Amino acid sequence: MASIALKSFIGLRQTAAEKPHFTIQAKPISPNPSNHRTLQVKAAKTSPKVTGRNLRVAVIGGGPAGGAAAETLAKGGVETFLIERKMDNCKPCGGAIPLCMVGEFNLPLDIIDRRVTKMKMISPSNVAVDIGQTLKPHEYIGMVRREVLDQYLRNRASENGATVINGLFLKMDKPGDGEAPYVLHYTEYDGKAGGIGVKKTMEVDAVIGADGANSRVAKNIDAGDYEYAIAFQERIKIPDDKMVYYENLAEMYVGDDVSPDFYGWVFPKCDHVAVGTGTVTHKGDIKKFQLATRNRAKDKILGGKILRVEAHPIPEHPRPRRLAGRVALVGDAAGYVTKCSGEGIYFAAKSGRMCAEAIVEGSENGKRMVNEADLRTYLEKWDKTYWPTYKVLDVLQKVFYRSNPAREAFVEMCADEYVQKMTFDSYLYKRVVPGNPWEDLKLAVNTIGSLVRANALRREMEKINV
Numbered sequence: 001m002a003s004i005a006l007k008s009f010i011g012l013r014q015t016a017a018e019k020p021h022f023t024i025q026a027k028p029i030s031p032n033p034s035n036h037r038t039l040q041v042k043a044a045k046t047s048p049k050v051t052g053r054n055l056r057v058a059v060i061g062g063g064p065a066g067g068a069a070a071e072t073l074a075k076g077g078v079e080t081f082l083i084e085r086k087m088d089n090c091k092p093c094g095g096a097i098p099l100c101m102v103g104e105f106n107l108p109l110d111i112i113d114r115r116v117t118k119m120k121m122i123s124p125s126n127v128a129v130d131i132g133q134t135l136k137p138h139e140y141i142g143m144v145r146r147e148v149l150d151q152y153l154r155n156r157a158s159e160n161g162a163t164v165i166n167g168l169f170l171k172m173d174k175p176g177d178g179e180a181p182y183v184l185h186y187t188e189y190d191g192k193a194g195g196i197g198v199k200k201t202m203e204v205d206a207v208i209g210a211d212g213a214n215s216r217v218a219k220n221i222d223a224g225d226y227e228y229a230i231a232f233q234e235r236i237k238i239p240d241d242k243m244v245y246y247e248n249l250a251e252m253y254v255g256d257d258v259s260p261d262f263y264g265w266v267f268p269k270c271d272h273v274a275v276g277t278g279t280v281t282h283k284g285d286i287k288k289f290q291l292a293t294r295n296r297a298k299d300k301i302l303g304g305k306i307l308r309v310e311a312h313p314i315p316e317h318p319r320p321r322r323l324a325g326r327v328a329l330v331g332d333a334a335g336y337v338t339k340c341s342g343e344g345i346y347f348a349a350k351s352g353r354m355c356a357e358a359i360v361e362g363s364e365n366g367k368r369m370v371n372e373a374d375l376r377t378y379l380e381k382w383d384k385t386y387w388p389t390y391k392v393l394d395v396l397q398k399v400f401y402r403s404n405p406a407r408e409a410f411v412e413m414c415a416d417e418y419v420q421k422m423t424f425d426s427y428l429y430k431r432v433v434p435g436n437p438w439e440d441l442k443l444a445v446n447t448i449g450s451l452v453r454a455n456a457l458r459r460e461m462e463k464i465n466v
């Protein structure tokens, strides 16, 4: 399914505000006509060398995007400052990460609380389909606590030379002329609870905005708004015998009751479960949807005690602008959460790293000044790599989350081994898996069959006014 849908969406990559740009290249380019649209003309570097110091870059926000960005910058020879307002921040989050993140970011296994190898997809009429049978013995979805993951990534950035500051970024003054510094205004805390902090300023050559969905950096560069979902989650300590059921199992509930446009979840954490849901279209009803999610899982979480209640926005699409001068946005600040699955941790870390790599490369390991064109290479690479994934998940959400009959069809489809394999491979490894043409065709026919049944069912239900 993913591969079929994907083929139609390759090419829908750039927003109008961020058209491909052209830089000057020293080497003559091939006369091949296919080069015309992506003509990259790169000069030998002409940007000035920085003298007496290395390039200075501030990363605002110490979540997965900021931690990964700061580590890469520091390793690459850039003088790096990571500003995080709350060192023990426990970001409201399900904490599910794909297997490839563990390898790509070299995460130690002891920060992964649970290895999920079984998933139940539960339809509006409570038909449960087990998915995960196609997983190989070493494959799993990792479940982390964000306070643990974020701190680990920040510490690693620090060990590699980044200066980590406990501070609240307030605003920045833009440079007066070409190479002048950005002046950041922030409040620095001394780590003691209740402290009001000290107002400070700092001069840097470039800024990475990794400060999440309510990004102040985005506001400072007039990046524009995005539509967002509100996600609500309760952390519930359930009796030990009930926890056994969730040891390596996660549940996803779909239905109008749990969310008109998303799904409800029960994810296992170290010693509790996270129960949550989200919506874009009916934000005012989020508590009602949360109650319904809890009700659907009630037998399995009976006797549970709520430890923490949390809510946070989830971006629905990238901001109209993700780059201005020597300032770039990454992670949630840029708007990199996928629809349908609501996944953003991997994309945050990956975009932070990609943006930092562009700066390291553009500055020749911190020796030269960077400019907007250097940072833009990150956006181009990002869009080229991930835009199709976002589009496919957007379409899947529109097709399958729009009504209860469509959701029944979706769950029915999930029983198919081929669908499970394609879905898990795409999720775990973040690559679009080439399909098997015969299986794709069978799947297309089955999907149409499911949707036709779903529509017929809906018409029948409308007739009897259900």
Ligand SMILES: Cc1cc2nc3c(=O)[nH]c(=O)nc-3n(C[C@H](O)[C@H](O)[C@H](O)COP(=O)(O)OP(=O)(O)OC[C@H]3O[C@@H](n4cnc5c(N)ncnc54)[C@H](O)[C@@H]3O)c2cc1C
Binding pocket: 060, 061, 062, 063, 064, 065, 066, 083, 084, 085, 086, 089, 091, 092, 093, 094, 095, 096, 097, 167, 168, 169, 170, 210, 211, 212, 213, 215, 216, 231, 232, 233, 276, 311, 312, 313, 314, 330, 331, 332, 333, 336, 337, 342, 343, 344, 345, 346, 348
């Ligand atoms: C309820 C819920 C469940 C979710 N479940 C999942 C899931 O299971 N799997 C998944 O992949 N994604 C999930 N997501 C999405 C995921 O949480 C985000 O996509 C991810 O956290 C983005 O990382 P980030 O580093 O870009 O931003 P954030 O994680 O939001 O980090 C931003 C950091 O910046 C700091 N900050 C903010 N403003 C300032 C400032 N002015 N000065 C200094 N520091 C500042 C914050 O304290 C924070 O540490 C979920 C989201 C929600 C709300």
